[in-house]
Each structure stands twice: as structure tokens, then as C-alpha cells.
Amino acid sequence: MNLFTDELYERFKKNLESVNGTCVRASKATLGKAIADVFTEAGIPDVCVAETPLLKEAGVADALKDAGIQTYTDHIRLHAETAKGGVSENQYGIADLGTMVQGRDDIDERTVATMSEYYVGVVKGSTILAEYDDMFDVLAGLPQMPGFIGFITGPSRTADIECVSTVGVHGPIRLTAVVVDDE
Amino acid sequence: MSNEALKQEIRAALDNSTLARTLGTFCKNYPAKREKAYEGVDFEATRDKIKEVKNYAADHVDEMIEQFKTNCEARGGHVFVAKSTEEAMEYIRNLVKEKEVKSIVKSKSMASEELHFNKVLTEDGVLVQETDLGEFIIALEGNTPVHMVMPALHLNKEEVADLFTEYTKEKNEPIISEEVKTARRVMRERFTHADMGVSGANVAVAETGTVFTMTNEGNGRMVGTLPKMHLYIFGIEKFVKSISDARWIFKALPRNGTAQRITSYISMYTGACDVVTDKENDTKEKKDFYAVILDDPGRRQILGEPDFRQIFDCIRCGACLDVCPAFSLVGGHVYGSKVYTGGIGTLLSHFLVSAERSSEIQNICLQCGRCKEVCGGGLQIPEMIMKLREKDAQDHPNAIKKFALDAVTDRKLFHSMMRIAAVAQAPFTKGMPMIRHLPMFLSGLTEGRSFPNIAQVPFRDLFPTIRQNVENPKGKIAIFTGCLLDFVYTDLARDVVLDLNSIGYLVDMPMDQACCGCPASNMGDTENAAKEAVINIEAMHAEDYDYVVSACPSCTHQLRQYPSFFEEGSEMRKRAEVLASKAFDFCKLFYDLGGCKDEGDGKDVKVTYHDSCHLCRSMKVTQEQRELLKHTKGIELVEMEEHDNCCGFGGSYSVLYPEISAPILENKIKHIKEVDPDVVVMDCPGCMLQIKGGLDARGIDDIKVKHTAEILAEKRGLK
Numbered sequence: 001m002n003l004f005t006d007e008l009y010e011r012f013k014k015n016l017e018s019v020n021g022t023c024v025r026a027s028k029a030t031l032g033k034a035i036a037d038v039f040t041e042a043g044i045p046d047v048c049v050a051e052t053p054l055l056k057e058a059g060v061a062d063a064l065k066d067a068g069i070q071t072y073t074d075h076i077r078l079h080a081e082t083a084k085g086g087v088s089e090n091q092y093g094i095a096d097l098g099t100m101v102q103g104r105d106d107i108d109e110r111t112v113a114t115m116s117e118y119y120v121g122v123v124k125g126s127t128i129l130a131e132y133d134d135m136f137d138v139l140a141g142l143p144q145m146p147g148f149i150g151f152i153t154g155p156s157r158t159a160d161i162e163c164v165s166t167v168g169v170h171g172p173i174r175l176t177a178v179v180v181d182d183e
Numbered sequence: 184m185s186n187e188a189l190k191q192e193i194r195a196a197l198d199n200s201t202l203a204r205t206l207g208t209f210c211k212n213y214p215a216k217r218e219k220a221y222e223g224v225d226f227e228a229t230r231d232k233i234k235e236v237k238n239y240a241a242d243h244v245d246e247m248i249e250q251f252k253t254n255c256e257a258r259g260g261h262v263f264v265a266k267s268t269e270e271a272m273e274y275i276r277n278l279v280k281e282k283e284v285k286s287i288v289k290s291k292s293m294a295s296e297e298l299h300f301n302k303v304l305t306e307d308g309v310l311v312q313e314t315d316l317g318e319f320i321i322a323l324e325g326n327t328p329v330h331m332v333m334p335a336l337h338l339n340k341e342e343v344a345d346l347f348t349e350y351t352k353e354k355n356e357p358i359i360s361e362e363v364k365t366a367r368r369v370m371r372e373r374f375t376h377a378d379m380g381v382s383g384a385n386v387a388v389a390e391t392g393t394v395f396t397m398t399n400e401g402n403g404r405m406v407g408t409l410p411k412m413h414l415y416i417f418g419i420e421k422f423v424k425s426i427s428d429a430r431w432i433f434k435a436l437p438r439n440g441t442a443q444r445i446t447s448y449i450s451m452y453t454g455a456c457d458v459v460t461d462k463e464n465d466t467k468e469k470k471d472f473y474a475v476i477l478d479d480p481g482r483r484q485i486l487g488e489p490d491f492r493q494i495f496d497c498i499r500c501g502a503c504l505d506v507c508p509a510f511s512l513v514g515g516h517v518y519g520s521k522v523y524t525g526g527i528g529t530l531l532s533h534f535l536v537s538a539e540r541s542s543e544i545q546n547i548c549l550q551c552g553r554c555k556e557v558c559g560g561g562l563q564i565p566e567m568i569m570k571l572r573e574k575d576a577q578d579h580p581n582a583i584k585k586f587a588l589d590a591v592t593d594r595k596l597f598h599s600m601m602r603i604a605a606v607a608q609a610p611f612t613k614g615m616p617m618i619r620h621l622p623m624f625l626s627g628l629t630e631g632r633s634f635p636n637i638a639q640v641p642f643r644d645l646f647p648t649i650r651q652n653v654e655n656p657k658g659k660i661a662i663f664t665g666c667l668l669d670f671v672y673t674d675l676a677r678d679v680v681l682d683l684n685s686i687g688y689l690v691d692m693p694m695d696q697a698c699c700g701c702p703a704s705n706m707g708d709t710e711n712a713a714k715e716a717v718i719n720i721e722a723m724h725a726e727d728y729d730y731v732v733s734a735c736p737s738c739t740h741q742l743r744q745y746p747s748f749f750e751e752g753s754e755m756r757k758r759a760e761v762l763a764s765k766a767f768d769f770c771k772l773f774y775d776l777g778g779c780k781d782e783g784d785g786k787d788v789k790v791t792y793h794d795s796c797h798l799c800r801s802m803k804v805t806q807e808q809r810e811l812l813k814h815t816k817g818i819e820l821v822e823m824e825e826h827d828n829c830c831g832f833g834g835s836y837s838v839l840y841p842e843i844s845a846p847i848l849e850n851k852i853k854h855i856k857e858v859d860p861d862v863v864v865m866d867c868p869g870c871m872l873q874i875k876g877g878l879d880a881r882g883i884d885d886i887k888v889k890h891t892a893e894i895l896a897e898k899r900g901l902k
Contacts, residue, residue, distance in 0.1 A: 019447075077459035081375055097445045107408070107457040107467055114404045132445070133430065140427035145391045147258070147456030148407075151449040156401035159441070160317035160335055161343055161359045162201075163209045169316055169363055170370060171401020171447065 004125035008095050009179055012128055016098025019154030020167050021175045023098075025125075028054070031180055032063025035120050038176050039069055039085050044118050046070035047085030050108035054089055054180070055122065076108040086116030086172070090152070093128035093179070094135050097153055100177055101135060105147030113152060119172040121152065126182040193547075193842050196513040202329065202337040203512070209336070210511035211825075216442035217502070217557070229434050230561045234496050236428035237420075237560060240389070241486060241495040247389040247422040248476060254392030258454020260472040267479045272298040274475060275414070279309060282412060282471070284378040286310040288370075290396065290403040291318060292383030293331070293499070293523065294416045294477055297535055300381070312373045314402040316366050323350055329515040331501040331524055332440050337514060370402070380406030384417035385499070386432050387474075390425045393453040394474065397436060399446045407450055411460055413470055415452075418477040420485075420495045432498050435559040439500035481534040490570045494530055496560030503527050503554035503564055508829045508847045509547045509840075526554045526564040533571055545571045546839060549847075550705065551829035552800035572707030642673040646692045649680055657687040657776075658729035663719070663766070665738035666698050667868035675868065678896035679734050679769055685901055686778050690732070695722035699733075699741040705833075709748070716745045720755060725762040734769040734892055735868050736797035736804075742766040768798060770866050770891045774807035783816030783898040790818050790894070791860040793851070793874065794827040795867035808866055808891050815898045823854040823863075832873035848877045855886060862887045864894055 013023040026034040031054075039047055049061050051073050064071040064087075072079040080086065091103030100121045102109060113119050129135050139149065156171030167173060196202060240247050252262040265271030275298070279287075287309060289295065301311045301322075313322045317334035321327065323346040328334030335343070340357040347355035347365050355365055382403060386395040394415050396403045407413055423429050437443040458470035485494045504510045504525030515524030523531040529545050545568050554564045642664055660683055668676040680690045700715030719742070725731055733739045743763045749756035767775075790812060799805050805827075812820050831847030851874060855863050863886060865871060875888040889897075896902050 075462065075465045077465070078462040081462075099445060105456040107459055110404070110408045111459070114401060114408050132434070136427060136430035140425065145393050145426065145451070145453040147453055149451040149453075150404065151445070153445050153447050156447050157399050158316050158363060160315070160320065160333060160400075161338075161340055161362060163205050163333065163336065164359050166359055166363050169367060169400035169402070170314065170374070170405050 004128060004182065008128055008130065009125065011130075012093055012095040012098055012177070012179065014098070015096060016154060016177055019098060020157070021098060021154040021177060023177045023179065025179045025181065027181050028058050031055075031058040031122070031178065032060045034178055035060055035087060035122075036063045036067035036069065038120055038178070039064065039118065040067050042118055042174065044069065044085040046072070046079075046083040047087060048072045048076050048080050048083045048108075048112045048116065050076060050086075050088040050106065050112050052089045054124070055087070058180075060087060076111050080111050080115040084117045085120070086112030086118070087120045087122065088112045089122045091123075091127060092135060092138070093123045093177070094130075094132055094151075095128055096131045098177075099132075099135075099151050099153040102148065102150040102152065103146060110148060110150065113150070114171055116172055117168075118174045118176075119152075119155075120176045120178060122178050122180060124180050124182055128179070190840075190842065193513055193840070197842060197846070199337055199514075201339040201342070202514050205336050205339075206330075206511055206514055209333070210505055213442060213505045217438060217505075220438040220442045220444050224434060224438070226435070226438075229431055230559055232431040233435060233498060233559060234561050236423045236431055237496040237498075239424055239428075240422040241420070241492065243424075244419055244422065244486065247424070248419060248478065250389035251387055251392050251422065251474075251476070254390065255454055255472075255474055256392070258392055259469050260392065260454040260474060262474045262476065264476045264478050268298050268477065271416070271475050271477055271479075272300065272303055275300070275416075276303065276307065278414075278473065279304060279307070279379070282378070284309060284412065286312070286373070286377045287379045287381055288312050288314050288373055288377040288402075288406050288410065289318075289381040290383070290398060290406045291315045292381060292416050294383055294418050295381060297477070298416070300416070312370070312377070314370055314373070314400075314406065315398075316363065316400055316402075319366060319370070320346060323347075327515075328524070330504060331499065331515070331528070374402075374405040374409050377406075377410045379412040379414060380410040381414045381416065382406055384415055384421050385436065386423055386429045387417055387421045387476075388424070388426055388429055389422055391453055393426065393429075393451050395429060395433070395449060395451050397433065397446050397449050399441070399443075399448070401448060404448055404450055407452060408458070411458055411468075411470055413452070413472050415472075415474045416477070417474070418479075419482055420497070432559075436498055436500050439498075439502040439557065439559045479535075485534050491530065491534070491567055493560070493562050494527075494534070494567070496562055497527055497531075498559045499527075500559045501525070502557040502559060503562075506553040506557050508551060508553070508831065509549055509843050512843055512846050513547070526568065527558075527562065530564070530567055530571070545575065547843065549796075549829050549831070549833035551796040551833065553796075553829070556800065569704065569707065572705070573709050574707070576707030576709075637670055638673045640673070642669045642676040643692065643694055645673055645677065646680075649677060651680065651684050651689055653684050653687060653689050655687070656689045659689050659691060659727075660730045660732050660772075661723055661725065661728040662690050662692050663696060663699070663723060663731055663733040663738055663742065664692065665733060665735045665868070667872065668734055672868050672871065672890070675734060675890045675893050678890070678902070679732060679892045681896050681901040682769075682773060682778065682892050682899075683732065683776075685899065686773070686776055688729075688776065691728070693722045693724060697722070699735075699738040701737045701741040704741065704744070712741075713748045716748050716759065717755065720745060720758045720762055723762055725758075725765045728765065730772055731762060731766045732769055732772050733766065734866070734890060736768050736795050736802060736866060737869060739766055739768045740797045740801045768802060768804060768866065770798075770808040770811060771802070771804045773892075773895075774811055778895075779807075779810050779814050781814050781816060783818065784900060785816045786898075787819065788817055788862060788898075789858075789860045790820050790862050790864050791823045791855060791858040792820060792826060793823070793830065793855075793863055793865040793870060795865055795870045796827075796829050798866050799827050804866075808864075811891060811895060812864065815895060817898060818894070821858050821860065823858045825850070825854055828854075830870045830873045830877075832869045844873075848873060852877045852881065852883075856883070860886060862889050862894060864889050864891055866891050
């Protein structure tokens with residue numbers, strides 16, 4: 001487990017913001033509300049949640065429902081076609097780039113992070129590494145590569161028309177990282 | 184394809200105002216953005232590592248293929264190694280039939296273009312959808328990519344709106360953010376209904392059987408997440424050994440390609456991962472994962488040729504396009520290949536697409552060397568293009584070019600021609616020092632530029648009349664004048680002698696010297712280049728001198744290339760090495776010999792400096808001449824924008840491609856005017872000819888063009 005400092009958080013946040021993402025910090029107790037606030041503020045009416053022990057324990061789905069948001073925790077692939085929001089947990093972060101890393105092959109997690117208009121990624125503070133090279137050192141040291149690894153850095157973007165950088169093409173149009181302080 | 188057809192395409196590209204504006208702006212902003220993206224990252228060290236890991240993979244390519252196959256299959260993937268592009272396409276066609284694939288979504292795959300993937304499967308009745316926004320747009324237009332990374336640069340938002348309106352049958356407004364939304368909406372359904380996704384790999388890792396794809400738009404992730412089948416197509420040049428090795432490529436690729444520190448997505452697939460096969464029942468299974476590896480004769484040919492093997496180090500970042508003065512004007516369509524464009528595209532097209540097309544487009548290269556500076560794989564692109572030129576000149580000799588080069592090589596013949604020209608030019612100079620119009624086929628020479636007239640008395644005849652007052656000389660230097668100093672800029676040649684005299688060196692001019700051979704080398708005529716090398720090695724007799732000075736960086740560069748023309752160990756090689764080791768460009772030699780002194784007449788003169796390509800990039804001389812200028816009393820040196828951009832001369836280039844050369848010159852003149860100097864100084868007579876000609880043709884006579892040697896002699900009162 002890494003030492004997660006305020007400085008590392010600020011670095012992660014600053015770099016994510018530089019690529020049009022946003023970042024909030026929460027504890028396990030406030031995680032559900034933090035996510036619900038993000039979607040409520042953005043006016044997102046329905047959300048797919050790819051649950052993990054952390055998200056379940058923090059009561060994320062219930063917090064969303066309490067906020068009046070239509071929430072799906074199964075048949076994700078079906079509901080992701082229409083639901084505007086998506087939530088999943090990521091296995092790593094890279095502070096120097098504002099990157100979240102999906103470090104395992106879970107199709108529901110991949111689906112929500114790819115198909116939603118507004119993606120909220122949850123990442124534990126202790127899993128945020130300082131540099132890109134640290135991330136590759138971790139991957140190179142794994143006994144076996146997972147079937148899928150995905151680096152996600154901000155919302156999707158393009159400059160294909162007149163070289164004008166525009167956010168939101170096929171992937172999410174908006175992206176927020178919620179960094180959870182480990183207990 | 185004929186040269187005339189190519190020229191027509193160049194004109195069409197130059198006439199496309201969207202392309203000019205967008206590409207021009209992009210290329211102008213690219214260097215600074217790229218530099219910013221590299222903050223905190225050592226580019227040179229990164230590309231050294233890239234070369235190292237890619238070299239290893241190329242040296243062990245059979246092992247890489249075998250390992251990848253074993254490891255990918257162990258994780259549930261299917262791997263097919265295709266020995267030709269036809270075999271690859273046949274395998275894919277059968278697979279598509281067998282699995283009853285009706286619709287396909289593709290994220291960018293240049294290798295699939297080599298197979299004519301879309302055309303073949305569309306003819307088989309399969310719906311093939313390009314999902315990258317730029318690729319989607321050009322598919323609607325029925326065109327091919329204009330840039331490797333930004334394929335639809337040639338269209339403006341209005342044109343895109345029209346294409347979208349026609350496609351969706353609904354009115355689309357020319358607002359970029361709205362157009363992006365339309366693409367999202369239209370494509371979403373394609374993604375969710377597709378039977379198969381197709382991806383290209385940026386990297387394939389042998390040790391783990393992993394493929395990497397980097398995207399910004401998220402289409403790559405859609406393609407790999409939604410369909411039940413996933414097909415990767417890539418060539419054997421994409422291998423690296425380990426996951427750790429792959430890191431180096433993704434450090435350089437986004438920074439070089441789009442000046443980003445990282446793209447929105449990097450995805451790594453190892454074998455068959457999970458996918459939802461029945462969304463109603465939420466059924467999850469392993470997807471059908473296929474990898475088709477192109478191990479075709481073209482790729483093997485690259486590996487087999489020592490001069491071109493480094494092409495395997497290319498990471499397809501496109502940086503070589505973004506800094507190319509010719510590409511920034513004409514874009515990729517001129518490069519003709521439907522797949523690869525620009526400098527690296529010329530090389531890849533030769534081996535992988537069409538050698539015929541490549542033989543024409545390699546001429547577009549100015550040999551300015553900028554691509555080499557930024558290349559993510561450290562490829563010697565200009566040198567390889569030159570090798571292609573040589574191959575082409577041998578395979579398809581051009582009688583007129585050959586005659587011209589033969590004439591230059593025949594010293595006596597060339598010198599008499601120049602003497603005749605000095606007289607015959609009279610009707611065109613109209614008593615002026617510059618020729619503004621030349622007749623008929625020579626008119627290209629004076630397009631947007633005047634031509635200097637040929638000196639009435641060549642320097643070789645003037646040289647004996649120069650009085651060299653040097654007491655206790657420190658040494659003896661031989662001057663290599665090259666054609667321009669001997670026959671055009673004779674005053675400059677004299678100033679070089681006077682400057683060197685002033686710091687205690689005697690100068691000698693060996694009279695049997697001839698053209699350095701650079702024009703012949705530039706046109707791929709190695710035979711004449713080697714002949715000229717022999718003439719000059721014998722004539723200069725470098726063994727008798729302390730140094731050999733040239734005031735033309737192209738000549739200096741050529742003299743230094745001589746050893747490579749001769750077999751190792753041969754007598755001529757040894758002599759060539761002596762000459763090469765003693766050959767210096769004027770400003771470098773003058774500075775090193777202690778010429779940098781606080782001297783000068785103190786009269787104020789505002790100066791800006793133009794870096795010539797061979798001096799700043801081939802010989803890495805950028806500071807010495809500036810120090811010399813700054814220490815000269817009275818000179819105020821003000822840098823212009825893009826001071827190291829090519830002026831468009833490129834030796835015979837400005838004659839062969841005045842259409843491209845002229846706008847490059849236009850840009851240079853613009854930057855000079857912005858500084859509004861009294862004098863623009865440079866170290867290359869070719870650049871002088873080009874820039875002086877450009878200023879004269881525009882009627883700008885208050886900005887003088889001078890060589891460093893000239894302004895030093897003038898300010899120090901040596902004349």
C-alpha cells in the first residue's frame with residue numbers, strides 16, 4: 001500500500017483537471033453522497049453501477065436511489081445503452097497524469113466506463129502511484145497480465161475537425177474521479 | 184504516375200484553403216506544444232530506449248512471433264501468421280463467412296488498409312464501419328487520409344456538416360461540438376449491433392501475448408468492449424519483448440503524435456477477455472479473440488536491407504509529418520499512398536504499398552533534416568529517402584538529369600559552360616545584379632524569386648590577385664569554394680580569405696577542385712558523386728593543409744560524406760578520411776581558431792540570422808555564428824520566428840518543385856520582415872540565393888542578405 005498524501009492528491013487532481021476531468025475526495029462514509037452529488041448537479045437521471053465490495057459497503061447504489069436517480073446494478077450491458085451515468089471502481093491511479101487504471105477483466109466495469117455520457121471512477125488513495133513508470137513497473141511485475149487493462153485519462157476527445165480539441169466523442173463526455181481515503 | 188500528374192496533385196493541395204489554414208496552423212503550433220508535452224521527460228533517452236527495445240524485437244522477430252502466438256493462444260486467443268497480405272485477407276474473409284459476421288466496427292488500423300479490408304468485405308456484403316471520427320468523415324467523402332493521425336484535416340466544419348446532412352438526412356449545423364455529437368449518436372448504434380470489432384495495435388508484447396491500442400475518442404474501447412468477436416490486425420514490426428519494454432513507446436507516442444502527455448485511453452488486451460453475449464439475460468462469456476499478424480514479403484524485405492532495417496523502429500507517431508516544410512503545405516494526399524504519408528510514408532509505401540508511387544514522391548523531400556530531430560524511433564529518414572533516390576536513379580535513369588550531372592562532374596566542361604553563361608545571360612540581367620525572368624523551361628527558377636547573375640570573373644581567376652598579408656602565419660588553410668562561391672559569390676569567397684588572414688592563417692585555393700557532388704548525391708546519382716569525390720580528394724590534397732574551409736554547409740557536409748563512398752581500407756578511403764576530418768564550415772572554423780573578438784566599427788546594424796539546414800541539423804552548428812555576430816561591435820542580433828526552418832532552396836529542389844519551394848520561401852520572407860532587420864545573415868550560399876532572390880522579387884531592397892564571413896569582414900574593416 002502506498003503512502004497517500006495531500007500532495008499526491010493535489011497532483012492527481014491538477015493533472016486530471018488539465019485534461020477536462022474533475023476530481024473530488026471522499027471517505028468511505030461520504031462516498032455514496034459524493035457520487036450522488038456529482039450526478040445530481042449534472043442532471044443525470046439514470047446510472048449504471050458496476051458494484052465492488054467497496055461500492056457496496058459504502059452504499060453507493062442506495063445513495064443514488066435516495067437522491068432520486070434511477071440506478072441499475074445488474075444487466076449493465078443492457079441498461080448502459082440508455083443510462084446516462086456510469087460508476088465503477090478502478091484499481092490504480094497515476095498522479096502525474098491524472099489517470100485512472102482499470103486493472104482487471106470485468107466486463108461491467110469496462111462497459112460503464114466506456115458507454116456512459118458521464119463516468120464517475122472511484123479510486124482508492126492508497127492505489128495512486130506517483131508516475132507513469134511506477135504503473136508500468138507494477139504491470140511488469142504482475143504474475144499474469146489480466147485479460148484487460150485500461151488507462152483512462154479524462155473524458156474522450158477529438159481534434160479531427162479543423163484541429164479543434166473537442167470533448168466527448170464515443171466515450172464519456174464528462175468524467176469525475178472520486179478519490180477515497182483508505183481507512 | 185508521371186511527374187506532371189504529381190505536380191497537378193501538388194497544385195490541387197495548395198489550392199485547398201482549408202488544408203492550408205488547418206495544417207499550417209497545426210504545424211506552426213506543433214513544435215511548442217510538443218516541447219511542453221515533453222516537460223520532465225528526456226526525449227533523447229526515451230527514443231534511445233525505443234530503438235533498443237525495437238531493435239531487440241527486430242533481431243528476434245521469429246522468436247517474437249512464436250512467443251506471442253503461444254502466449255495469446257494460452258489465454259484463449261487465436262493467432263494467424265499471414266505470409267502475404269492476400270493470405271491475411273483470405274483468412275479474414277473465411278472467418279467472417281464462417282462466423283456469419285454481418286456488420287463490423289473498426290477503430291484505426293493502418294495494416295487493414297494494406298489488405299483493402301473495407302473494400303473486400305463490403306463487396307462480400309458486410310457492413311464495415313470506420314468509427315474514428317476523421318476516418319468516418321473521409322469515408323463519407325470517399326477520400327483517403329490526409330494525415331496519419333488526423334485524417335480529415337483537409338475538410339472544414341461546413342463541409343463536414345454537409346456530409347453529415349447527406350448521411351443522416353437531417354440538417355447538420357456547421358458547429359464542431361454538434362458535429363461530434365452527431366457522430367456519437369450515429370455510431371453508437373453501430374457499436375451496439377456489430378458482430379465483430381477490428382483494431383490495430385500500437386504495440387504487441389511477445390512475452391505475454393498482449394496487444395496495446397491507444398485512442399482519444401473511445402472508439403477503440405467500444406470496439407474491444409461491445410462485439411462478441413474481436414480481431415486485431417498488425418505487422419511484425421509492432422513487437423516488443425515485454426510489458427516493461429512497451430512503456431517507452433507510449434512515453435513518446437502521444438507526445439510526438441498529438442503533443443499530449445497521454446491520450447484519453449490506452450487499452451491492453453491479453454487473449455480473450457469477457458464480453459456480454461446476451462444482454463437480456465446478462466450472459467457473460469469469453470469473447471472470440473483473433474490476431475492476424477502480417478509477416479509479408481515487404482516487411483521481410485525491410486528487415487533484410489541493412490540501409491532500411493531501422494524502419495522497424497518507427498512507432499507511427501507522425502511527428503515527421505508535423506515538422507516537414509513540404510508536408511505542412513501539401514498534406515498527405517500528394518503522398519498518394521492510401522495508407523502512409525509524409526517522410527516515413529514515403530519509405531513505408533515503397534516497401535508495403537507501391538514502389539512506383541514512392542519513386543515519385545520521394546522527390547518531395549527537401550532533405551532539411553527536421554524529421555530526424557523529432558522522430559520517435561530515431562530513424563534517419565532523410566538518409567533513407569536519399570537511398571531510395573539512389574535506387575531509383577539506378578533503376579530509372581533520367582537522361583536530362585544525367586546529362587546535367589555528367590556536365591557538372593566534367594570539371595572543364597562545366598567551367599566553360601559557366602563562363603559562356605556569364606556572357607550569354609546579358610539579355611536577361613538587363614544590367615541588374617539579379618535575373619528576374621528566365622525563358623521557357625528555366626522559368627521555374629525565377630518563380631517568386633530572382634536569380635543572381637553569374638560572375639564575369641570566377642573566383643579561381645581572382646584568387647591569385649588577393650594580397651594576403653600574414654606575418655608569421657599560424658597555419659595554412661585550403662579553401663573549397665564549391666560552385667556558388669567560385670562562379671556567383673566571388674566577393675564572399677574573397678571575404679573568407681580576408682577573415683582568415685586577419686587571425687593569422689594563410690589561405691590557398693587548389694585549382695583542380697570541382698563541384699562537391701552534392702547535387703549528384705541529392706538526385707541519387709552515386710556514380711557522379713563518387714567521381715567528384717575522387718577529383719576533389721586529389722585536388723584538395725588535404726594532407727598538405729591544417730584545415731579545409733568551405734563557406735557552404737552543403738559542400739562541407741558533402742566533403743564529410745566522402746569516406747562512405749569508398750571501400751574500407753582502400754587508399755582513397757584513407758585520403759577521404761583525412762579530407763573529411765579537416766573540412767570545416769567557415770563560421771565554426773573561424774570561431775574555433777579564435778576569431779571571436781570584440782571588434783567592429785560600432786555602427787549600429789540590426790541583424791537577424793537564418794539557420795541553414797545542413798549547418799544546424801547535419802553539423803549541429805548553431806551557437807558559434809551567433810557568438811561571432813554578438814561580439815561584433817555595432818551588431819544587434821534579433822532572432823526571427825522559425826529561424827531554423829528551411830528556406831525552400833534544397834539545392835535543385837527549388838527548380839524541380841517551385842510550387843512547394845515558393846510558399847516555404849514566402850513564409851521565411853514573412854518572418855524576416857517581422858523583425859525588420861537591416862541585414863539577414865546566413866552561412867549558406869544556397870540560402871542566400873534563395874532569400875536574396877525572394878526579397879528582390881518582392882521589391883524589398885532595404886534588407887540586405889549577407890554571409891557571416893561578409894558581415895564580419897565588413898564590420899572589421901577588412902575589405
